[in-house]
Amino acid sequence: MEQWWWYLWFSIISLFGASLGNWIHRWRNPKCNGKLPPGSMGLPLIGETLSFFVTSNSIDIHPFVAQRMKRYGSLFKTSLAGRPVVVSLDPDFNYFVLQQEDKLVELYYMDSLAKLVHQDDMKNIGGDFHKYFRRVILSHFGHEPLKHKLLSQFEDVINHELQDWSKLPQVDLKHQTASMLFNTASKILMSCVPEENLGHDLSDILQGLMTFPVYFPGTAFYKCLKKKEKALKLTSGVLEERMNLYPTDKGDLLEKMVGDMGNEAGLTKQFVSHALFGLLIATIETIAPTITLAAKYLLDNPSALQHLTEEHERIVKKREDAKSGVSWDDYKSMTFTHYGIPYQKVGFY
Numbered sequence: 001m002e003q004w005w006w007y008l009w010f011s012i013i014s015l016f017g018a019s020l021g022n023w024i025h026r027w028r029n030p031k032c033n034g035k036l037p038p039g040s041m042g043l044p045l046i047g048e049t050l051s052f053f054v055t056s057n058s059i060d061i062h063p064f065v066a067q068r069m070k071r072y073g074s075l076f077k078t079s080l081a082g083r084p085v086v087v088s089l090d091p092d093f094n095y096f097v098l099q100q101e102d103k104l105v106e107l108y109y110m111d112s113l114a115k116l117v118h119q120d121d122m123k124n125i126g127g128d129f130h131k132y133f134r135r136v137i138l139s140h141f142g143h144e145p146l147k148h149k150l151l152s153q154f155e156d157v158i159n160h161e162l163q164d165w166s167k168l169p170q171v172d173l174k175h176q177t178a179s180m181l182f183n184t185a186s187k188i189l190m191s192c193v194p195e196e197n198l199g200h201d202l203s204d205i206l207q208g209l210m211t212f213p214v215y216f217p218g219t220a221f222y223k224c225l226k227k228k229e230k231a232l233k234l235t236s237g238v239l240e241e242r243m244n245l246y247p248t249d250k251g252d253l254l255e256k257m258v259g260d261m262g263n264e265a266g267l268t269k270q271f272v273s274h275a276l277f278g279l280l281i282a283t284i285e286t287i288a289p290t291i292t293l294a295a296k297y298l299l300d301n302p303s304a305l306q307h308l309t310e311e312h313e314r315i316v317k318k319r320e321d322a323k324s325g326v327s328w329d330d331y332k333s334m335t336f337t338h339y340g341i342p343y344q345k346v347g348f349y
Contacts, residue, residue, distance in 0.1 A: 040078065239273050
């Protein structure tokens with residue numbers, strides 16, 4: 001009897017070990033119709049997520065990506081948050097992938113991003129709708145609006161903010177810039193400046209995307225969604241008010257989208273309020289960190305700061321009226337100012 005039980009247990013353990021080994025093998029070697037790039041899938045289930053989520057104080061490319069780029073090259077496979085992923089640092093390959101949207105590839109968003117923006121709205125982004133959204137945004141933020149309208153608006157806002165900052169004992173550049181951008185973007189997008197400035201909330205909201213999407217009090221993702229609810233309450237209220245007043249003579253992006261709601265498939269009240277929310281985030285999360293890093297680089301490099309100062313002094317001296325605002329010709333002549341901070345574009349597929 002004891003021998004029978006021993007054989008049974010041995011068979012169960014052997015079967016379990018074989019199944020586990022087969023599962024680990026399949027995990028490390030995922031199926032693919034083509035050829036996967038080199039890389040590691042990490043531990044079963046969690047993959048290399050823990051290494052990816054490790055915070056870094058570096059302003060350069062994230063150590064997780066830098067280490068694997070050095071080991072595997074500009075294209076490598078990994079697993080993040082339970083999902084198989086191919087990471088690309090090859091600009092030509094990234095361009096090719098973007099050109100093949102809705103052809104060879106399909107847009108995919110992380111679970112945390114889908115929950116942040118709204119799962120149903122993510123289905124609308126693609127194809128003709130994506131083209132419509134791009135066209136509307138460029139008509140309000142593109143080359144021509146910048147040349148004829150936005151440049152002078154930005155200068156007025158910046159001058160006003162700098163005067164206010166000069167009265168403060170100290171300035172948190174990233175947060176103060178985020179507040180300025182929130183008011184400016186709100187005015188351009190919706191022709192209003194909300195009573196409560198959500199710049200600080202929106203400047204940190206994307207940090208919740210780089211975490212596990214666990215909706216539990218105290219987690220970064222929970223805080224992220226709470227900030228989202230606060231911002232959506234604002235954009236939904238502004239949208240509702242505009243719909244009751246439509247048509248108006250404001251001519252802003254919100255006016256255009258409200259007017260198109262009955263003509264464009266998928267352009268619902270819910271989507272418009274989420275779109276405004278997304279545009280506010282995009283404005284703050286791209287510009288505020290860039291200005292902060294630019295200030296840091298200039299402070300760390302006195303010669304660059306001197307070169308920048310001299311360039312703007314030359315531009316002012318060439319004006320007929322030194323007190324006049326920045327013209328389009330002035331803007332185009334800012335050669336040194338337009339030098340961007342070099343960075344590596346990373347694509348996750």
